[in-house]
Amino acid sequence: MFGWLKKRKDHQGANGRFRHGNDHLIELRQVFKIYETAAGPFKALKGVDLQIDYGEFVAVIGKSGSGKSTLINMLTGIDRPTSGEVLVGDTAVHTLNEGQIAVWRGRNVGVIFQFFQLLPTLTAIENVMLPMDFCDVYALSEREKRAMSLLEQVEMGQHAYKLPSALSGGEQQRVAIARAMANDPPILVADEPTGNLDSRTAGAVLELFERLVAQGKTILMVTHDRDLSKRAGRIITLADGEILEETTGDRRPETADTLKQTPSVPTSSFSSLESDILAEKSTQPSRTSAEDHHA
Ligand SMILES: Nc1ncnc2c1ncn2[C@@H]1O[C@H](COP(=O)(O)OP(=O)(O)OP(=O)(O)O)[C@@H](O)[C@H]1O
Ligand SMILES: [Mg+2]
Numbered sequence: 001m002f003g004w005l006k007k008r009k010d011h012q013g014a015n016g017r018f019r020h021g022n023d024h025l026i027e028l029r030q031v032f033k034i035y036e037t038a039a040g041p042f043k044a045l046k047g048v049d050l051q052i053d054y055g056e057f058v059a060v061i062g063k064s065g066s067g068k069s070t071l072i073n074m075l076t077g078i079d080r081p082t083s084g085e086v087l088v089g090d091t092a093v094h095t096l097n098e099g100q101i102a103v104w105r106g107r108n109v110g111v112i113f114q115f116f117q118l119l120p121t122l123t124a125i126e127n128v129m130l131p132m133d134f135c136d137v138y139a140l141s142e143r144e145k146r147a148m149s150l151l152e153q154v155e156m157g158q159h160a161y162k163l164p165s166a167l168s169g170g171e172q173q174r175v176a177i178a179r180a181m182a183n184d185p186p187i188l189v190a191d192e193p194t195g196n197l198d199s200r201t202a203g204a205v206l207e208l209f210e211r212l213v214a215q216g217k218t219i220l221m222v223t224h225d226r227d228l229s230k231r232a233g234r235i236i237t238l239a240d241g242e243i244l245e246e247t248t249g250d251r252r253p254e255t256a257d258t259l260k261q262t263p264s265v266p267t268s269s270f271s272s273l274e275s276d277i278l279a280e281k282s283t284q285p286s287r288t289s290a291e292d293h294h295a
Contacts, residue, residue, distance in 0.1 A: 024051035024087075025218055026075055026187070031084035033070050033241075044070040046241040047084070052220065054186075057213040057251055059229035060222045062238035068222045069191055071238065075220070076109050076189050077101035088187070106135040110180025112190035116172040118164040124151060124175045125160040131182040138183070150178040154208060170201035177208060188212065190221045194228060206231050210251070 033045040044067050052058055060068050073079035074086050077093050086093040088108065096104055105111070118127045128147040132138050138146055151157045154174040164172050173193060180188055188209070194202030206228055209219050221232065229235050233251040237244045 025054040025056075025089065026050070026052040026220075027085075027087040028071075028074065029085040029087070031071075031074055031081045031086065033067075033074065033079070034082040044241050045074070045081070048241070048243060050236070050243065052218065055213065055216060055218055056234060057209065057219045057232045057249075058221070058234045058236060059232035059249060060220065060236050060238060061224070061226065061229050062244070064224075066238040067241040068238055070241075072189050072191055072220060072222055076111050077105050078111070103135065106131055107137060107183050108185050108187060110177075110182070110185045110188045112173070112176050112180050112188065112193045114192040114195040116164070116169075116176045116196075118172055118175060118179070120164050123161050123163055124156060124167065124178075127164070127175055128179045128182055131179060135183050147178070147182070150181050151175065153181075154178050169197050170204065173197060173201075173205055174208070177205070181212075186216075186218060188217050188219045190219065192222050192224065195224065202228060213251075 028048050028050040031045050031048045031050075032043065035042045035044055048067075048071060050071075060071065062068050070079065074081055075088060075093065077086075077096065081094055084094070091104060091108075093101065093104070118124075119130070122130065125144065125147045128150055129143050132143045132146065148157060148160055151160050154177055156171060156174050156178065159167060159171060159175075164175070167175065173196075177188075177193075180190075190209070193209075194205050197205065202225065209221065210231065213219055219232075221229075223229050230250045232249040235247045235249050237247070
């Protein structure tokens with residue numbers, strides 16, 4: 001299943017797992033998703049072709065119901081195409097069975113949701129350690145230290161032993177980002193990660209993403225916010241299950257070097273509990289059982 005990890009030599013990811021030549025890191029070929037509904041078959045994706053290269057920061061925008069979540073659920077393996085191919089590195093994700101997908105996702109894709117999806121009975125640090133326990137990439141003895149280091153990277157070290165209910169929305173999302181990074185996956189996929197945050201906290205989450213892209217991650221982010229989408233390198237607009245247009249965002253490759261100089265996201269960006277407005281809390285029911293499965 002991971003044969004491609006060894007084959008590609010000329011482009012190494014941050015964790016060495018993606019070794020890439022001229023091929024795309026992520027490729028969707030003629031992806032259709034058809035839901036069977038009481039009213040008949042419904043085409044949520046109508047033959048989407050998409051390529052994403054290593055180190056790209058891509059935003060996906062489009063009206064509600066245009067297929068954004070369906071699209072990104074294809075490449076996390078949370079959902080399967082009715083037809084078409086989903087290739088990530090050398091893995092044909094659409095061919096994996098449930099068990100293989102869970103292991104593959106755990107190691108290769110960090111998923112971040114709008115409603116954070118932290119487990120409410122686990123502390124922040126336990127939430128971050130959970131994917132490590134599941135995937136066994138890091139030795140048992142390393143996990144707590146690594147989880148703390150990830151929490152510190154998102155300015156949450158001081159809250160490590162709190163339950164999610166004692167954290168603000170922005171804080172919970174930062175823990176969720178640390179959790180997504182648990183196994184050092186090369187790809188992060190975020191479905192409206194700032195949808196539940198006030199604009200200042202949303203901006204801080206974007207800064208964090210920008211820093212992660214500068215460190216070598218590839219990020220695909222769904223957002224309703226056009227201003228935030230412009231901070232990506234590429235903006236894909238979906239309409240009725242099809243890619244309507246692709247435009248260039250404001251992010252330039254040279255920005256990456258600048259961002260590398262930035263030691264961390266300023267604490268002030270995250271300081272106010274009150275302004276970390278969250279209309280809904282992490283204890284909200286999940287939107288899909290597949291998301292539950294992931295969390
Ligand atoms: N399980 C399902 N069964 C039937 N139809 C579905 C199912 N999941 C999604 N759809 C339909 O597919 C279309 C695309 O849904 P999707 O969730 O991808 O939209 P979206 O662009 O993410 O919207 P939003 O911005 O509201 O999150 C919608 O019309 C939705 O009603
Ligand atoms: Mg959606």
